[in-house]
Every structure is written in C-alpha cells, then in structure tokens.
Amino acid sequence: MTASSGDIRSAEDHSNSRSEELAAGLTSTRELIEQLAKDFGRQDVPELLPVTKFHPAADIALLAELGIKDVAENREQEARGKAEELPDVHFHMIGQVQTKKANHVARWAHSVHSVDTEKLANALNRGVDNAGRESLPVFIQVSYDGDTARGGVALDGVEELAKIIEDLPNLELRGLMVVPPLDTVAKEVFSAVRELADSLGEQLKRPMKLSAGMSADLKEAIAAGTDIVRVGTGIMGARPLG
Structure with missing residues (x-):
C-alpha cells in the first residue's frame, strides 16, 4: 500500500516539529551549562552527552543533523539496535552491563561509563579482541555509599x-563515573569523586575525567569540576509512552 501525499506531508511536518523541539532543548541545555561554568569561574565547559534511552532512532538521527555525534544509552539491546541503524553516531554505554552481554557491548559502544568489577573488565577486554577493534575507552563507576547492588565499585x-x-591491553581507562545515591548530598559526592579522579590521574601520569551530573544535579556537578554531563529530559523531553 502506497503512502498518500497527505501522509508524507504529515510525517515531514512531525519530523520538522520534532527537530525544532530537539534544537530548542539542545540550545537551552548548552546555554545553561555554559552559564554555570562561567558562574563557577571555570575556564572550560563540560562536554554534553545527550541521554537518548527510550527514544527512537529517528530522534537520534535528527540530533545528528543538529550536529550531535555522541549519545548515551542505558540498555544494551536497545542501544545495539540503534547503533546498527545509525552507524555514524557514537553510542556510549552508561548503564549497568551484564558480563554475559559484554561481548555485544564491546562491538557497538564508543565508550563504557559503568565498569565496576574485574569480571566485567575482563569480559569487555575479550569482547574488544573478538570485535577486532583497537581499544575501548572505559570509566570506572563509583558507588559512593558502597552499595554495589546499584552498580559501582566502593x-x-x-x-x-x-x-x-x-593491565588489560584492549581497555583504555579514561576516568570515573558516579551517580549520587538518593540519600546523599550531590555536591559532596561529586567533590569526593573529583578528588579521587585527580588523585588517580596523578598516579597514572595522565588526567582522569569525571563523568557526573544529570538534569537534576547539573549545578552541583559543574561546581565540583565534572568533565562530562549526561542530560536526557532537558534535551529529549519526556520519554515516549508505550
């Protein structure tokens, strides 16, 4: 059955409208990040990593048209499908990774922000080898309160x-990632992990990045010196129903 011209126009109108929404979200989020960086006397502006979980690949394609080449996902199977559909976009894994899925993740992920066990690190290292790629940038996820059931290493x-x-030849440690537990003060969490990242960087003789801060605690993360902020709703809007 062939689509009518009306259906085509309707689809185009929806795409244009959605593109405008995403552009507005990107602009406002970038302006906020830049202003906060300025307010806290920072000479740099944190990198923005849009979180696109639950949103369709079509939205990510529109983001790509707006100049976004890197996005973050939480669920392996969903991310894998999007990565296959959009090979020119870099997909970063920020959710927990089951060891049994590490081989899949190593094939599509541009980086993994949630490495928290030796077992997972080894599995990703093997996965990179199996995928025939050179290396995989990773971040260690930190559990500030030591409750590793939610992900992260103490x-x-x-x-x-x-x-x-x-010591793993196929992984490249880039820094630390943290999500503040609900019953903690975000500013204290971010400051402590920033200090830990800097201390680790001194030991390793190269800078370690901090991946921290989402829509709700952006201010505290930027004040503490995060290098990467992960923003979803502020850019993408509410997650789709269904």
Missing part, C-alpha cells in the same frame, strides 16, 4: 580496579 576499591584495567 571508593576504597577504585584504585585496585584501575590497576586491573591498566
């Missing part, structure tokens, strides 16, 4: 995991 385990990753 503060006192970060250095040991960093050493393990450093």
